[in-house]
Amino acid sequence: MLKNNFKKPIVFLSIVFAIFYTLFPFIYMISVSFKIRKDIFAMPPKYFNFEPTLYNYWFTFFDQIPFFKFMINSFIITSVSTIAALILGTLAGYSLARFRYPGNLKYHLSFWILSTRMLPPIVVVIPLFLFFSFFNLVNTKLALIIAYTAFNIPFVAWMMRSFFLDIPKELEESAMVDGDTRMGSFRRIILPLAKPGLAATSIFCLILSWNEFLFAVILTETEISNTVTFAIALGVTQYQSNWGYMAASATISVIPIIIFAFIVQKHLVRGLSFGAIKG
Amino acid sequence: MANVIFENITKKFDDVPAVEDFSLEVQDKEFLVLLGPSGCGKTTTMRIVAGLEKPNSGKVLIDAKDVTDYAPKDRDVAMVFQSYALYPHMTVFQNIEYPLKIKNVPKEKRKDQVLETAKKVQLEGLLERLPKQLSGGQQQRVALARVIIRNPKVFLMDEPLSNLDAKLRVEMRAKLKNLQNELGITTIYVTHDQVEAMTLADRIVVMNNARISQVSSPNEIYNNPSNLFVAGFVGSPPMNFIHGKIKNKNFINDFVNESNVNINDRNEVILGVRPEDIEVSHDGNIKGEVYSIELTGDSTYVAIELGEDLLIAKTKNEYKTSIGSPISFRMNRNKTYFFDSESENRIIE
């Protein structure tokens, strides 16, 4: 009994502390994005007593770089690669969940697909750069779309496989005995039931593609294909001391993600563990 | 003529035989039950008829057509799964309608047929519900409606009553038998419950270890078992078995001596007799002490120990005794069965 009484306030306090510790860096960064340069470097730092300004955001969007274009590029690349990954990955996941493979093939295939996620991006960046330049695809949105699709497929395949395994195979069997084909039952019975899985998976793909940095930096050169992450990196490479810009661009990049995170709440664990844990 | 013929069907899963050399003819309109313990191969056999499993060798013929290589959808069979396999995202109406929908039956006709079928299983008021809003019994009736509306050549049922509570199970048993009789559709039914098998079947196929143990009418299975397994599997409480030998037309072991056994001398023999064929009698030739007493309401089962065997007799409720009291039994010699210890086959006198 004493232990319980003791425990509750400790737990409460530690949760509060954890939330503060998590959010403080953001709040600070967001506040920087609203400060004028003078206030950013003010000593001692002005926490609350500054006049907020939208200058940094204006700068981000309308000065120097076509940030809007970058955002549109990000949107296009992210959505197309997500859709492509969803299609290819879902079919792959279904194949892994329902079909028999000869011998040990399934185990090896699954491991290989999983290992592509483990690949350090730096390892493939150089050859991919050469590969894409051979086809004149450097600095195109298509290059990033192809790359992101490939990187998202393993994730989609594992996630959807996990969701498909949750659906009893009797449902397809029943449909097939009643006269449907395998793919017919997939379309009419399985897919509708897997909708929540598809939704959660797609959001994770969106997040992954939106956040990706290395490829965006190396495979793109100009505003034709530059993405938001590239823009943020400019803050470090080109605009060395324009902290307002850095803060604003980072904030803009973060907002959609936070919204997405709240949408996927329920499936967070499954998504993060690659479909291995149901949560 | 919707008969089903199995010709030497064999199915292995990774070198483990699930069904071995299964040959059988199911008559048109017959209610055939595949009975056996878990893992005996009964469900696999049925799934082979459905086309959900492909046999390693052998043929399946439905209505004289070789369907061994056909997809499930081309066989004109309908199946009730143990879990019912209702589509969770569709209403009862849509679930029942599904088979017609994929055959592109026009909407009005579909509606009429669904309503008609729903009436047959008393589901009229529930058509707009989702499966999760139904009770177990109601779900089961939806599964039934789905196969009835198909009007197939063969009904396949995989332990459809096992998820129901005892009372409902008895009710549905009667309804099922009635329904099948009325519709006249050949039915293959899988169960591990021997009471179900006995009450529903025209013929029972008892399976054990991937093979057929015996195929006969319920009466024959019960009163004329052809081997030890069938004898011990059917009947509750199960048949008593006593080990002994036969010498000079007598069955002898340390506790029992039965005369007039018309079998040649053998060293290892098993005598089988059902509890209801043993009576308690003061001049019985089997003597011992009461080991246990069980009251079931309409009868009492008394057991005595005979070395390593336990002999259970069924008596009327009025008979009172206590553990440890001396007691003697007498067997009905018309209902004793003898089995060879090694082959487990029945020895006919």
Added chain:
Amino acid sequence: MFNILSTDKNLGFFLILPAVILLLLLTLFPIIYIVYFSFFEYSSNVDIPHQFIGLDNFKRLFTDDAFHNALSNTLFFTVVAVSIEFTLGLGFALLVMNFIEKVSVIKTILLIPMMIAPIAVAITWKFLYAPFVSPFNDLRIRLGYQPLLFTSDVKLAMPSIIFVDIWQWTPFIFLMMLAGLASLPKEPYEAAQIDGASPWQQFRDLTWKFLQPVIIITLLLRIMDAFRLFDQVFILTRGGPASVTDTLSYYIYKVAFRFWDIGWAAAMSLFMLAVTLIISAWFVGKLNVEK
């Protein structure tokens, strides 16, 4: 009339084929390229063609000090960061186990660090680590201390990077462990309590054993990610000061894109790849045994 199972078998194959082809294209071919590169020496001078040097790049793996530095930095980072994250994550999960289930909003908030772009995280911490602008240093100054040069002090740079990683990823471990703890069966604990087991014994003999699969997956994902750390180093320290935060990924990046020694970068990449595969194979092996 179809032969159902041969159609089915073929169908399974065709369903997964497009995905496999795309993956092959973007993983196998790059790797073949890299193997090819690793046998040559490239230089930043465009006029000098690349020379075949056989296994020299691989021999260099044993002799190059900068590489060893990057490797040890990476190992140090991985071991320290993941251990701390794991302990904190598991500990916090055990603490709030029964209180936090219902409030998924809290969980989501706690997860924000790991869901946003790593480079956005890096930018965030760039501010917090800044010599004078940082609130931490502000506090120090008010208390009369000198500001800490988090990212330019040789002794502080790596801990600073580790701290950012902890901030970003502890919630991940926390969430995984929480999910694992939520699925624990009740009966064994009741039996253990009746038998007189202490909370520590219950943890050691029951909880720890039950959590094995979750722990393995979580550790695998975390270790793999830590091993390839790049974004934070790029933004916060650029591998410095004095190469103390030079991680493998960052060093390879420098070698390839600043020094243009692609052959050497390729050899190191292969090394990284081999380590990655071995570690994953080991983990996956443990997982399958569990199943």
